Amino acid sequence: xxxxxxxxxxxxxxxxxxxxxxxxxxxxxxxxxxxxxxxxxxxxxxxxxxxxxxxxxxxxxxxxxxxxxxxxxxxxxxxxxxxxxxxxxxxxxxxxxxxxxxxxxxxxxxxxxxxxxxxxxxxxxxxxxxxxxxxxxxxxxxxxxxxxxxxxxxxxxxxxxxxxxxxxxxxxxxxxxxxxxxxxxxxxxxxxxxxxxxxxxxxxxxxxxxxxxxxxxxxxxxxxxxxxxxxxxxxxxxxxxxxxxxxxxxxxxxxxxxxxxxxxxxxxxxxxxxxxxxxxxxxxxxxxxxxxxxxxxxxxxxxxxxxxxxxxxxxxxxxxxxxxxxxxxx
Amino acid sequence: xxxxxxxxxxxxxxxxxxxxxxxxxxxxxxxxxxxxxxxxxxxxxxxxxxxxxxxxxxxxxxxxxxxxxxxxxxxxxxxxxxxxxxxxxxxxxxxxxxxxxxxxxxxxxxxxxxxxxxxxxxxxxxxxxxxxxxxxxxxxxxxxxxxxxxxxxxxxxxxxxxxxxxxxxxxxxxxxxxxxxxxxxxxxxxxxxxxxxxxxxxxxxxxxxxxxxxxxxxxxxxxxxxxxxxxxxxxxxxxxxxxxxxxxxxxxxxxxxxxxxxxxxxxxxxxxxxxxxxxxxxxxxxxxxxxxxxxxxxxxxxxxxxxxxxxxxxxxxxxxxxxxxxxxxx
Numbered sequence: 001x002x003x004x005x006x007x008x009x010x011x012x013x014x015x016x017x018x019x020x021x022x023x024x025x026x027x028x029x030x031x032x033x034x035x036x037x038x039x040x041x042x043x044x045x046x047x048x049x050x051x052x053x054x055x056x057x058x059x060x061x062x063x064x065x066x067x068x069x070x071x072x073x074x075x076x077x078x079x080x081x082x083x084x085x086x087x088x089x090x091x092x093x094x095x096x097x098x099x100x101x102x103x104x105x106x107x108x109x110x111x112x113x114x115x116x117x118x119x120x121x122x123x124x125x126x127x128x129x130x131x132x133x134x135x136x137x138x139x140x141x142x143x144x145x146x147x148x149x150x151x152x153x154x155x156x157x158x159x160x161x162x163x164x165x166x167x168x169x170x171x172x173x174x175x176x177x178x179x180x181x182x183x184x185x186x187x188x189x190x191x192x193x194x195x196x197x198x199x200x201x202x203x204x205x206x207x208x209x210x211x212x213x214x215x216x217x218x219x220x221x222x223x224x225x226x227x228x229x230x231x232x233x234x235x236x237x238x239x240x241x242x243x244x245x246x247x248x249x250x251x252x253x254x255x256x257x258x259x260x261x262x263x264x265x266x267x268x269x270x271x272x273x274x275x276x277x278x279x280x281x282x283x284x285x286x287x288x289x290x291x292x293x294x295x296x297x298x299x300x301x302x303x304x305x306x307x308x309x310x311x312x313x314x315x316x317x318x319x320x321x322x323x324x325x326x327x328x329x330x
Numbered sequence: 331x332x333x334x335x336x337x338x339x340x341x342x343x344x345x346x347x348x349x350x351x352x353x354x355x356x357x358x359x360x361x362x363x364x365x366x367x368x369x370x371x372x373x374x375x376x377x378x379x380x381x382x383x384x385x386x387x388x389x390x391x392x393x394x395x396x397x398x399x400x401x402x403x404x405x406x407x408x409x410x411x412x413x414x415x416x417x418x419x420x421x422x423x424x425x426x427x428x429x430x431x432x433x434x435x436x437x438x439x440x441x442x443x444x445x446x447x448x449x450x451x452x453x454x455x456x457x458x459x460x461x462x463x464x465x466x467x468x469x470x471x472x473x474x475x476x477x478x479x480x481x482x483x484x485x486x487x488x489x490x491x492x493x494x495x496x497x498x499x500x501x502x503x504x505x506x507x508x509x510x511x512x513x514x515x516x517x518x519x520x521x522x523x524x525x526x527x528x529x530x531x532x533x534x535x536x537x538x539x540x541x542x543x544x545x546x547x548x549x550x551x552x553x554x555x556x557x558x559x560x561x562x563x564x565x566x567x568x569x570x571x572x573x574x575x576x577x578x579x580x581x582x583x584x585x586x587x588x589x590x591x592x593x594x595x596x597x598x599x600x601x602x603x604x605x606x607x608x609x610x611x612x613x614x615x616x617x618x619x620x621x622x623x624x625x626x627x628x629x630x631x632x633x634x635x636x637x638x639x640x641x642x643x644x645x646x647x648x649x650x651x652x653x654x655x656x657x658x659x660x
Contacts, residue, residue: 028375033480033560034412034544035377037472040370045358047365048453050467052423054460082364093382093423093465123378126465130384133460135423137380137467142367150363214364230363 003099007127011092014108015122024121026088026141036123038089044141047085051075055132065103067194068134069110074196075217076138077118078268081203082215084148085140089123090115093137095130118200148206148213148272153231157211157273157299160282162199162291164243165220166257167192169264173256185247196268202293205285206272213272219263221306224271228304231273237297240311262308273299333429337457341422344438345452354451356418356471366453368419374471377415381405385462390505395433397524398464399440404526405547406468407448408598411533412545414478415470419453420445423467425460448530478536478543478602483561487541487603487629490612492529492621494573495550496587497522499594503586515577526598532623535615536602543602549593551636554601558634561603567627570641592638603629 012031024030029037040046053072055061073090080087092111096103115122120138171193174181181189199215206213212231214223220242228235239262248257274282279295286293300307308316342361354360359367370376383402385391403420410417422441426433445452450468501523504511511519529545536543542561544553550572558565569592578587604612609625616623630637638646 028474029477029479034409035379035415035470035477037413037477038376038378039474040376042372046368046370046376046469048368048419048421048469049365050421050423050454050456050465052425052456052458052460052463052465054425054458054463057458057460079364083367085365089378091378091380091467093380093467095382095384095463124380126380126382128382128384128387130382130387130463131461133382133384133425133463133465135380135382135456135463135465137421137423139376139378139469140365144358144369147359147365147367149359 004127004129007099007104010104011108011122011125011127014112025119027121027123030121030123031125038123038139041141043144045144045147047080047083047140047142047147048137049076049079050135050137052133052135064194065106066110069107070114070195072134072136073111073114074198074268076136077198077200078196078215078217080138080140081199082148082213082270083142084146084203084207084213085142086204087118087120087138087140087200089121089139091137092122092125093135094125094127095133096127097129097132143207146207148203148210150212150214150227151230153212153227153233153273153299154275155233155299155301156276158276158279158295159224159235159237159297159299160272160274161220161243161269161294161296162202163267163269164245164292165216165267165269166248166260166264167245168196168266169260170245170247173260179251179253179256181247185250189245189247193266196266198268199270199291201289202270202285202291205289209278209281210272210274213270216267216269216271218265220271221262224306225304227271227273228306232304234300234302234305234307235297236300236307236309239308239316241294241296243292243294334457334459337429337434340434341438341452341455341457344442355449357451357453360451360453361455368453368469371471373474375474375477377410377413377470377472377477378467379406379409380465380467382463382465394524395436396440399437400444400525402464402466403441403444404528404598406466407528407530408526408545408547410468410470411529412478412543412600413472414476414533414537414543415472416534417448417450417468417470417530419451419469421467422452422455423465424455424457425463426457427459427462473537476537478533478540479560480542480544480557481560482542483557483563483603483629484541484605485563485629485631486606488606488609488625489554489565489567489627489629490602490604491550491573491599491624491626492532493597493599494575494622495546495597495599496578496590496594497575498526498596499590500575500577503590509581509583509586511577515580519575519577523596526596528598529600529621531619532600532615532621535619539608539611540602540604543600546597546599546601548595550601551592554636555634557601557603558636562634564630564632564635564637565627566630566637566639569638569646571624571626573622573624
């Protein structure tokens with residue numbers, strides 16, 4: 001039996017161990033055969049998303065494997081949240097340059113800790129020798145017809161943002177030495193960068209309330225632009241209403257703050273639109289879920305363009321998709 | 331818009347183009363949102379499998395991208411076949427060192443040509459910069475309770491093999507310069523290595539007939555060993571009954587022939603067990619499907635061990651899992 005056969009067996013047992021806390025929902029057959037066999041609840045659609053993370057591109061060489069395990073799953077859970085789907089099952093394809101048991105122990109601990117919190121079962125995968133590459137495919141369920149599309153935003157809808165924007169980008173700027181954070185602010189921003197909290201519960205509660213939704217992976221302006229394009233509408237957003245960490249106040253760097261808040265990726269907050277009449281129902285979710293939800297502007301008729309207003313209500317220059325700010329999201 | 335955004339758009343359009351020949355079954359929402367949305371037929375279970383192929387490990391640097399597109403999907407279709415599942419949808423995670431439009435054109439042509447033949451829709455994916463790595467996740471449907479497990483082989487069952495064994499390994503030996511093939515034989519063996527034909531139709535027809543099944547990806551002996559372990563049974567196989575290409579006759583290299591036939595991977599034929607009473611029904615599939623199906627031995631009570639008999643009916647030495655032959659299947 002090869003080293004990589006042993007790794008497969010390791011993940012198989014770790015998966016069964018993680019699942020043993022409860023019988024994983026809908027798993028007829030888990031890891032270890034030619035395929036996994038799953039039962040999708042009748043009346044539900046299957047939601048599927050896949051991501052690939054490459055060392056040196058999506059995370060630095062030598063990144064903490066526990067946090068890497070967390071983030072590899074978190075980015076996929078965030079796609080479920082943006083669709084209003086309940087995450088159920090994941091497969092993991094993993095290329096490793098060599099067999100490092102300590103690394104595998106920490107990586108799987110980070111992945112299974114998050115999987116267990118969201119009752120997601122690892123049902124299959126592949127492990128091979130190669131440059132460190134992680135590909136997770138996530139599957140979930142959403143009642144037929146209730147998924148949150150990017151298309152669907154209507155003129156007059158309010159635009160909402162969960163949590164705060166720009167924190168992960170500020171943490172990255174700190175790691176890159178472009179700013180220097182300290183104490184609690186530093187810890188908080190680095191946590192947002194390396195251990196994002198997917199808004200799964202919020203996504204499920206927004207079914208039937210939101211007219212469109214997306215998660216902030218490439219930056220608020222760029223991701224909102226996807227909603228505008230798909231919905232064939234414009235948007236008017238008040239820059240100063242965009243929720244952001246208080247760390248920016250101390251930073252006192254307007255240019256960097258604007259870059260992080262408008263174009264910083266990796267926050268994995270939800271941006272969604274909803275009729276103004278739903279405002280009170282959405283505000284009620286703040287207490288239920290303990291997540292800040294902030295109205296930041298309105299959907300407008302017309303071309304798929306984002307108009308940003310400054311504190312004085314004057315139009316800031318057109319930001320379009322912010323490609324001049326955005327890093328290659330690949 | 332980044333290069334990799336353009337690639338995503340390219341695959342999105344290619345996928346829509348490939349699907350436009352028919353409305354892809356069960357696709358409520360395809361590529362382009364946070365998730366795909368799929369409808370699994372009621373009464374069916376969802377079968378899922380994932381593979382990861384790394385350049386320099388699973389295929390050589392400079393491999394023909396068309397054949398690579400074919401094989402990336404074929405190995406996953408073969409997992410569906412081994413489960414008796416009908417393939418429906420795939421996601422593709424692709425890391426590329428740089429954007430090479432000619433390569434992408436050929437790779438996607440190879441992938442979509444096979445996808446179209448099996449009416450499989452590309453419903454999502456991710457594309458990023460990195461060492462050439464291909465990860466396909468396939469999803470399919472199988473009527474509840476009819477999937478073909480590795481466990482389930484019963485003492486007295488016949489052991490069957492589809493097609494021929496060892497052809498892909500012989501093609502690899504040729505490419506490695508260990509043997510020299512010519513003409514039609516060379517073309518045929520290289521085709522088995524680079525463009526395997528997944529036995530999807532056979533897998534579906536074996537529902538309710540076969541008691542266990544697996545596809546030959548690591549080699550007949552090693553893959554049959556998985557069935558024996560899961561089913562807690564032994565097996566007696568007549569080596570000379572194992573179907574193999576006539577090219578081996580001309581080769582006249584008993585040692586290499588044995589290695590290719592017993593331990594050669596990448597044939598993607600099906601090995602399955604069935605009650606002797608089902609023999610006539612199974613033989614009927616040969617004409618229906620135009621695939622050779624050969625009984626090669628019997629399942630036996632006792633420890634999960636493969637006993638091989640030579641032409642004289644004498645026991646060849648115990649082969650166990652053939653790890654001493656098998657390359658690291660990772």
